[in-house]
Amino acid sequence: MPADGNTSQALVHALEVVLPASPKQMAGGRNTADLERLTNLVSLLADAPSREALLQITLTGIFGLLPAEIVEVNLIEPQSGRIIPHRMTSPQVSASFQRGARSSYPFGQGFTGWLIEHGNILHIPDCQETDEPRPAATDEEFPFRSFLGAPLRREGETIGTLEIAHREPNRYSPNHIALFQLAIAQIGAALRNLRLAGDNQKHMRQLAALNELRSLGWWSEASSISPADALETLAALLEVDLLAGFSMLPGTDTLVYSNAGHGEFVHTLENWKLEAGPNTTLGSVLRTHAYWLSNTIGEDPSFPGLGLPPGASSGPIRHLLFAPLATKDGPKGMLLVARMAEDHVFEIQEAELFVFLTHEYGQLLERRAAAANTQTQPEAQAVSGHPSHDPGLDLQRTDSLLRLAAEISTSLDLERVLDQTLEVLIEITPAERGLILLFDPERDRFTLRASSGTGLAVPPGGIPLEHGSGAGLAGWALSQHQTFLVDDLKQDSRWIAFDGDADRYVSAAAAPLIANDERLGAILLLSTERAAFSQDVRRTLSTAAGQVAVAIKNAELYALISEQTERMGSMLRTQQVDSSTSRAILESIADGVVVTDDEHRVVLFNAAAERILGIEGQAILGHPVFDFIGLYGSEGQRWASSIRSWKQAPPEPAALSDVSERLLLEDDRVLSIHPAPVVLGQEFLGTVSIFRDITREVEVDRLKSEFVATVSHELRTPMTSIKGFVDLVLMGAAGALNAEQRRFLNIVKNNTERLEILVNDLLDISRIEAGKVTLSFQPIDVHELLHEAQLFVERQRREHDKHIELVIEPPPDLPRLWGDPERVRQILTNLVENAFNYTPEGGKITVSAVLVNDQIELEVMDNGIGISLNEQGRIFERFFRGEQSLIMGVAGTGLGLAIVLNLVEMHGGRIWVTSEGIPGRGTTFTLSLPITNAQSIAASEGEHV
């Protein structure tokens, strides 16, 4: 490993880890731009005035945000269950696919069907490589390969899908998928927002219609409006398909159709007779001034709970609503409204409004009757003095409600909405104190959020109360979905006096706050007088409660949107901070850093790079990096070609550790360069190159090798004398030797040889690791190589007087290896020598060669002592010697395999060992080296340029 390698490589590695987590400022601010586009999309979605506008914004917004050639929003049509696609395609997408576009198609097909069924995001990197799901059968000419889709949800309900696709495969990175998911969530929120806004608009329309009723003179003394006109107005106001009156047969509890109907299907009702006795559902509705509502008629035409006679049919009616029609003399009948469309359900607010309007209709009828009577019985009108029948008060109440609606629908401040509601209610009702309790479903507790009139002021955030949904008047109103009156609180066990002031009150009116079936809280009106509240107050309160509920939802929605906007903003800020932190780190680092974007432009050139290279960053920034590399002539060409090739195909991270280069500057300084690609998922974002001035390291390295060379030279000279004189004595040149003398001198001789090998190996490895060994590549004949191995083993046999069988399996007709013949011989000799040394007397070595793809695998197999499993990972380390080698008493330095590994890697080859670690089962070393071909020759020529 070169002396300069460790820190720079660690830095490159750290950058690879850090960069994907922070925006690629260095790669052209990509993430920041994405987030800005997303934020932009969110604000456009929030302002969408209609569903159509929202769809259009979604289509164009997604087009701008993600690489897509088609964007499709598929919405489920609730009535038919069919899918209605809305799509936008890029001009490049073939006309054939456009022609095949569908206007609608059945549920459950293709990707869309899969998304709706599974409710998950679906990413298909390549549609041609996937079995399930497939595009719909109608998409036979589906030209796209990358696909990304997700279900669109509104308040937990899947209402359709959003899908994008591209003709190139693998177009969507994890970053894209994350953006897509963020966008989907935002679109879901916008759809919900739109629906709530729609609810509010509906309510406003109804109140506007009420205003219209007033202008028609419903409440004027001299009203000339006919009952038929009045009913028609009501039907239009409530957007119903059918409106009919049922009247009480005199002297009975039976309601019959009264012929006062409006709508196409009125005849359906002709044979209906409804029982409204004291113990029937309708009877209790009639007497409590409540309403009867069913949105599930279509599922059960027998109208459970209504007691319809057999044979009666609901026809096409899907949603049905009854409200009682009464005069001061008692119940007179009921009004019925119905809707046919599946998704046009009656909301609770609408039911409340219907009750109110039915009451007003009753009043209208009564006034007309009174007016008719005035001529004959003037005194009759005089005795009828109930305040609720005072048209002046009615008018004031309606005005107040309209004012309330206007005020609270423009305010998004919850406290203000609640306070104003109570003020108006106290003004137009006999209430002395008004309270609004909000319900927290998680804690199942109420909080007193607003109080008006007498009593204590409520601090911001409200006063937590001890009771929840099941208790108190508020709890009862909420659980029963009913507005009701209590004439005497002292007699009512539901009443909980939650503060000292509350004890004073005697009667109450309570209404639930419910929007979209969500239980929000309750309004309470209190009075110190017994039975202070009339049925009119009840209706007024009920209408006001519907308004407030929507206003509360709006305020909550506003808070939600603000919070989301804030979150997006803070995300953006965090990203910017991350980004500037990364930049600051890169700027202040001691190594030179040059970062390029995906177009190879220099986007960062830090202070250390300026210092090391002696170049002003300003002169380089924004320019192609090759201009700058060009300054170093042919020296930087490999670096430049690496950078170029990564844009086409980013390498595996493991392959990167090899990429390093040295640059020799004119002033003899040496730089090391470690370039690396910056890749997020599959996407190439740019490159980062780390520079280091390694002039000193190179000098130290040179001194080290020189030292090792000198030392080994100095060691060799005395070794020559020792070895030579021992040889001479052993040859008998100094007289005859006895057996003992001969044995001792042989020991001296063997150890000298061992010392020699050690010195040679040391010199070898220090030179290889210093990069001083250059290979001279040429074709190598495998047969010759194996023959040399055979000669080597024969020599070993003689020298060690050890019998080992050698089997050279004659190789088939193999191409020639590509390598340095001297070094390849060294590698093979080393392996064969190990096999010889670690195989006991009488063992066997087999050497074979086989062609595998572009490599020849040379195998040296023995049946010796093997290598234990836990030692196998370490045998290529320097100076590592296995336990067995000590037992076998084999001389060695522990450097042999380290040298072999280095040499093999320099050849672009691989070496590995297999051994069961069981004595007698042996060891197999496999050496894989490249064969000679045009490519290898060209590559080696490139190296030497």
Add this chain to the structure above:
Amino acid sequence: MTKILIAEDERDIRELITFTLQHSGFDVIATADGESALDLVGREMPDLVLLDVRMPRMDGYEVCRQIKSNHKLAAIPVAFLSAKGQEAEVRAGMEAGAQAYILKPFSMDELLTQIELLLKQ
């Protein structure tokens, strides 16, 4: 009798080689520096010259170059004996005109084999 000149500044090695070669029946002329080696080659006309690389007064490469550039002496085979076994050094020796490069430490067998080989040529 075959005459071999040996130039080696290391006394022990000089003695070792001298002894071995004499023992093997050669006529040996030994010297410790390059200058006298060159002088002796001219006067004695040996059949073979063995040169250490690193020697006082004139290194082995230079001695070899001078021998090879002298047309009267150029035919005499020259072998280096050196502890410096790196490629660059071996190459330098061969470029100077030597016929062999024997790396120290060598065994006496190796040395004698090499000498026989060189004399045959």
